[in-house]
Amino acid sequence: MITARVGLRIVQQRASNLRRAVVAEVEDMNRLIYHVLRAGVVVSVAILLFGFVLVAFTGHPIPQQSIPPRALGRPLFTFTPEGYLSLGVLILIFTPVVRVFLSLVSFARERDRQYLLMTAIVFANLLVSLFLLA
Amino acid sequence: MSIAVLLILAIAAFLAGLGGSYLGVGGGVFLIPFMTLALSVNIKVAIATSLIGVIATSSGAASVYVRDHLTNLRLAMFLEVATTLGAIAGALVGLGTPDFYLYLVFGVVVLYAATTMVRVRETAKERAYRGGGEESPLTKRLRLSSVYFDREDQGVYRYRVERPVAGFGVSAAAGLFSGLLGVGGGFIKVPAMNVLMRVPMKAAVATSNFMIGVTAAASAFIYYSQGLVDPGLAAMVIIGVFSGTNLGTRLLEHAKSSNVRFAFALFLVVLGTAMVARLFLPGVPI
Numbered sequence: 001m002i003t004a005r006v007g008l009r010i011v012q013q014r015a016s017n018l019r020r021a022v023v024a025e026v027e028d029m030n031r032l033i034y035h036v037l038r039a040g041v042v043v044s045v046a047i048l049l050f051g052f053v054l055v056a057f058t059g060h061p062i063p064q065q066s067i068p069p070r071a072l073g074r075p076l077f078t079f080t081p082e083g084y085l086s087l088g089v090l091i092l093i094f095t096p097v098v099r100v101f102l103s104l105v106s107f108a109r110e111r112d113r114q115y116l117l118m119t120a121i122v123f124a125n126l127l128v129s130l131f132l133l134a
Numbered sequence: 135m136s137i138a139v140l141l142i143l144a145i146a147a148f149l150a151g152l153g154g155s156y157l158g159v160g161g162g163v164f165l166i167p168f169m170t171l172a173l174s175v176n177i178k179v180a181i182a183t184s185l186i187g188v189i190a191t192s193s194g195a196a197s198v199y200v201r202d203h204l205t206n207l208r209l210a211m212f213l214e215v216a217t218t219l220g221a222i223a224g225a226l227v228g229l230g231t232p233d234f235y236l237y238l239v240f241g242v243v244v245l246y247a248a249t250t251m252v253r254v255r256e257t258a259k260e261r262a263y264r265g266g267g268e269e270s271p272l273t274k275r276l277r278l279s280s281v282y283f284d285r286e287d288q289g290v291y292r293y294r295v296e297r298p299v300a301g302f303g304v305s306a307a308a309g310l311f312s313g314l315l316g317v318g319g320g321f322i323k324v325p326a327m328n329v330l331m332r333v334p335m336k337a338a339v340a341t342s343n344f345m346i347g348v349t350a351a352a353s354a355f356i357y358y359s360q361g362l363v364d365p366g367l368a369a370m371v372i373i374g375v376f377s378g379t380n381l382g383t384r385l386l387e388h389a390k391s392s393n394v395r396f397a398f399a400l401f402l403v404v405l406g407t408a409m410v411a412r413l414f415l416p417g418v419p420i
Binding site: 036063066099132133 | 359
C-alpha cells in the first residue's frame with residue numbers, strides 16, 4: 001500500500017520531470033534559432049569572401065548589379081564573382097525567413113493556435129514581398 | 135567602386151554593426167548617410183544595401199541574445215505581424231518617392247533618433263517588476279510578460295508587458311520607416327517597448343534586434359527584385375556588420391553604455407544635419 005508521503009513524492013517527482021521537459025523544449029527552440037541565424041550569416045559571409053577571391057583571381061570587376069534568384073545557375077557554374085556575391089546576399093535575406101518557418105513548425109507542434117496564426121501571417125507577409133514585384 | 139572605397143565601407147559597416155547590436159539603434163541610421171554623403175551612392179541603392187546590413191545585424195546579434203534569454207520571443211512574434219506589414223507598405227512607398235523627399239525624411243528621422251539615444255540610464259529599481267493593477271487582457275491571453283537575466287548585476291528581472299495594442303501600432307509605424315528608409319527602426323521600437331510597454335531596456339534592445347531581421351527581409355525582397363541591391367556594396371556591409379556585431383553583443387551584456395551613447399547621439403546630429411543641408415546646397419546632385 002502506498003502511504004500518503006510516498007504518493008506525494010511521486011507526484012512531486014512527476015511535476016518536476018514535466019517542468020524540466022518544458023524548460024528543455026524552450027531551450028531547444030532557442031538553441032535552434034541561435035544556430036540557424038548564426039549559420040545563415042556565417043555561410044553568407046563565407047560565400048561572399050569566396051566571391052571576392054574570384055574577383056582577385058579572375059580579374060573580373062566587382063559587380064554592381066545583383067542577379068535575380070532565377071538566373072543564378074549559370075554564373076555559379078562558370079564561377080563568376082557576380083553569381084557568388086548575389087548568392088551570399090540572397091542567403092542572408094532568406095535567413096530570417098527560415099527562422100520564421102521554424103517558429104511556425106514549433107508553434108504547430110505545441111498546438112499553440114494563437115501564435116501559430118501570428119507566425120503564419122508573418123510568413124505570408126514574407127512570401128508576398130518575395131513574389132510581389134518579382 | 136574601387137577596392138579602397140569598399141574597404142572604407144566595410145569599416146563603416148563594422149561601426150554600424152557595433153552600434154546596432156550594442157545600442158539597439160544605428161545600423162542603417164549610420165550607413166545611409168555615410169554611403170550617400172561620403173561615397174555618393176544613390177539613396178535608393180543605399181537604402182537597399184542598408185536593409186541587407188540590418189538583416190546581418192539582426193542575425194548576428196539577435197542569435198546571441200536569444201541564446202542568452204534576453205529576447206522576448208512571444209512579444210517579438212506578436213509585433214512582427216505589424217512590422218512586416220508596415221515594411222511592405224514602406225518599401226512600395228519608398229520606391230515611388232522622389233529622392234529629394236527621401237533625403238528630407240531621412241534627415242529628420244536621424245535627428246529624432248539622436249534624441250532617443252540620450253536617455254537616462256536604467257537603474258535596477260526601474261527594471262524591477264512593477265506590481266499592482268491588473269495585467270491587460272491581451273497581455274494575459276498572449277502570455278507576453280516574461281523574465282530576463284541581467285549579467286551586469288546578476289539579477290533576474292520579471293516584467294509585465296503593458297499597452298500591447300499601442301505597442302502593436304507603433305511597431306507598424308516602425309516597419310513602415312524600415313521599408314521606406316532602410317533602417318531597422320530600433321530608434322522607434324526600443325523607446326516604444328521601454329517607455330510604453332515597460333519592457334526593461336536590455337530585453338527591449340534584444341527583442342527589437344530580433345525583429346528587425348524579419349522586418350528588413352520583408353522589404354529587402356522588394357528592393358532586390360527592383361535591381362537596387364549592389365552586390366559589391368552589400369557584401370562589404372555584411373562582412374563589416376558581422377564583425378561589428380560580434381563585438382557589440384559582448385559589450386551589451388557586460389559594459390556600461392552612457393558615454394558611448396552620447397558620442398553616437400552627437401554623431402547622429404551631425405549626420406542628420408548634413409543630410410538635410412545637402413538638399414539646400416547649390417550644385418550638389420542628388
